[in-house]
Amino acid sequence: MTIHFDSDNRQTGTPTEKRVGKILISACLLGENVRYDGSNSQINSNILDQWEQEGRLISTCPEMAGGLPVPRVPAEIDGGNADTILQGKSGIWRKDGIDVTDAYLNGAEMTLALCMKHNIRIAILKEGSPSCGVACVNDGSFSSHKVEGQGVTARLLTRHGISVFSERQLSDAAARLTELEYCYS
Numbered sequence: 001m002t003i004h005f006d007s008d009n010r011q012t013g014t015p016t017e018k019r020v021g022k023i024l025i026s027a028c029l030l031g032e033n034v035r036y037d038g039s040n041s042q043i044n045s046n047i048l049d050q051w052e053q054e055g056r057l058i059s060t061c062p063e064m065a066g067g068l069p070v071p072r073v074p075a076e077i078d079g080g081n082a083d084t085i086l087q088g089k090s091g092i093w094r095k096d097g098i099d100v101t102d103a104y105l106n107g108a109e110m111t112l113a114l115c116m117k118h119n120i121r122i123a124i125l126k127e128g129s130p131s132c133g134v135a136c137v138n139d140g141s142f143s144s145h146k147v148e149g150q151g152v153t154a155r156l157l158t159r160h161g162i163s164v165f166s167e168r169q170l171s172d173a174a175a176r177l178t179e180l181e182y183c184y185s
Helices: 046-053 082-086 101-117 152-159 167-183
Strands: 023-026 057-060 075-077 092-094 122-125 136-138 146-148 163-166
Touching: 023 101, 023 167, 046 057, 046 167, 057 101, 075 136, 082 101, 082 152, 092 101, 101 152, 122 152, 122 167, 152 163, 163 167
Parallel strands: 023 057, 023 122, 122 163
Antiparallel strands: 075 092, 136 146
């Protein structure tokens, strides 16, 4: 069972009775049409299937939590550096020149609050996203040029000790979950 949250972090699913370590996951990876173009990035994985059956997954879209609509104009981090966003030194701009930094920061903060509320220590996030990118994001030029770096939400979660993984790193996330469960058992 997946527990979903709306833009106000209100639970929209039914919680599981069993107490288990929760894992945050980008809603688009579960097939929810929340990407900027109204599509999703659904992945099929035995690991995700198991976690869903165990009631571990909590899904959210930081961009929607921050108040952005679906569909929305594509946006990129100016210079591709989330640290400068979190320090207030740069911004996130839509392709049409509109500054959407506040929405991204609000979504990141709401996602962190969700993680704190559920004691989440692991997040599976959509690679390349200005919110969720784990290892790379676009450089801000809207030329599809990727640079090394994290999205704003991924960076904020990392700064708070949450292990973030992309959809390509599910085995690594599973290994981290095993480590955490061993340490806390």
